[in-house]
Amino acid sequence: MEEEKIKKEAEEEAQAQVDIWKYVFGFTEMAVVKCAIELGIPDFLESQDGQAMTLDGLSAALGCSPSSLYRIMRFLTNRGIFRQVNQGHGCSSQNSTSNAIGSSSITYVQTPLSRLLARNGEKSMAAIVLLESSPVMLSPWLGLGRRVLANSPPPFDTYHGQDLWSYAQNNPAHSKLINDAMACDARVAVSAMINGCPQVFEGISSLVDVGGGDGTALRTLLKACPCIRGINFDLPHVVSFAPHSDGVEHVGGDMFHSVPNADAAFIMGLTSYPFYSMSSGCCMTGEMTSVSAY
Numbered sequence: 324m325e326e327e328k329i330k331k332e333a334e335e336e337a338q339a340q341v342d343i344w345k346y347v348f349g350f351t352e353m354a355v356v357k358c359a360i361e362l363g364i365p366d367f368l369e370s371q372d373g374q375a376m377t378l379d380g381l382s383a384a385l386g387c388s389p390s391s392l393y394r395i396m397r398f399l400t401n402r403g404i405f406r407q408v409n410q411g412h413g414c415s416s417q418n419s420t421s422n423a424i425g426s427s428s429i430t431y432v433q434t435p436l437s438r439l440l441a442r443n444g445e446k447s448m449a450a451i452v453l454l455e456s457s458p459v460m461l462s463p464w465l466g467l468g469r470r471v472l473a474n475s476p477p478p479f480d481t482y483h484g485q486d487l488w489s490y491a492q493n494n495p496a497h498s499k500l501i502n503d504a505m506a507c508d509a510r511v512a513v514s515a516m517i518n519g520c521p522q523v524f525e526g527i528s529s530l531v532d533v534g535g536g537d538g539t540a541l542r543t544l545l546k547a548c549p550c551i552r553g554i555n556f557d558l559p560h561v562v563s564f565a566p567h568s569d570g571v572e573h574v575g576g577d578m579f580h581s582v583p584n585a586d587a588a589f590i591m592g593l594t595s596y597p598f599y600s601m602s603s604g605c606c607m608t609g610e611m612t613s614v615s616a617y
């Protein structure tokens with residue numbers, strides 16, 4: 324019995340010594356995926372219409388050295404982001420390193436995961452990765468300990484001296500990163516809503532999307548429900564850059580003061596966002612017959 328306990332403890336300790344490296348180098352997952360998006364690897368492979376692309380061809384197209392690219396691709400194929408196909412053998416291998424680096428026999432194709440990283444894909448998540456991996460968003464996480472100890476304001480506010488939305492107002496480039504990222508989320512979430520519970524929108528002739536970003540959610544919804552008149556409500560600096568779309572009116576304002584009248588309102592957002600409690604902070608003067616949140 325004692326022997327078994329000692330053996331189990333030794334196994335757990337050995338496993339811990341392996342697992343700890345996930346925390347030491349955890350950031351590499353995000354860094355390498357960001358690198359792939361910035362280099363445009365998913366977009367380039369997507370443009371090949373399913374044809375496998377050689378390592379040499381890919382590095383020439385991207386303007387980088389085959390050996391550096393090979394190391395990035397080896398990491399990514401190991402995670403199921405891209406698939407390595409060894410041409411000439413008709414077989415595929417995710418981890419094979421047997422080919423010489425730079426060999427034209429190493430080729431890559433897209434996978435469902437890498438397709439999500441193409442910038443223009445219908446279900447693209449590239450903009451969310453680029454937002455969350457930006458130094459502006461990442462740095463506050465590194466001060467989480469101080470936030471817990473001091474029960475101070477959210478890490479973002481403490482680090483940047485202002486909340487996320489004020490920061491975005493003062494930094495248009497970051498505001499664009501946020502809006503593009505939210506648009507990715509909106510496309511996927513609204514499509515799922517329309518497919519999963521279309522009855523929610525029955526009988527509604529006007530709908531206000533509170534915190535609707537650049538209006539992607541309403542644009543997506545109105546394709547399926549063209550009879551609805553959409554009001555995209557967000558902060559003035561956000562709606563001032565929102566693209567025009569028939570059937571969608573952009574209104575700028577502060578939801579903690581009032582929101583436009585409509586038959587119904589919806590509020591949607593990534594739950595990890597510092598999107599402070601609507602119920603405690605806001606006073607809505609609009610008439611609303613139904614509200615669905617998160």
Ligand SMILES: C[S@@+](CC[C@H](N)C(=O)[O-])C[C@H]1O[C@@H](n2cnc3c(N)ncnc32)[C@H](O)[C@@H]1O
Nearest residue numbers: 505509534535536557558577578591592593596
């Ligand atoms: C997490 S994003 C969600 C965007 C969009 N609903 C989506 O899910 O894709 C929150 C949105 O609320 C907006 N917002 C933040 N504070 C606001 C306020 N006081 N009044 C109106 N909009 C606000 C932000 O500009 C941002 O577009």
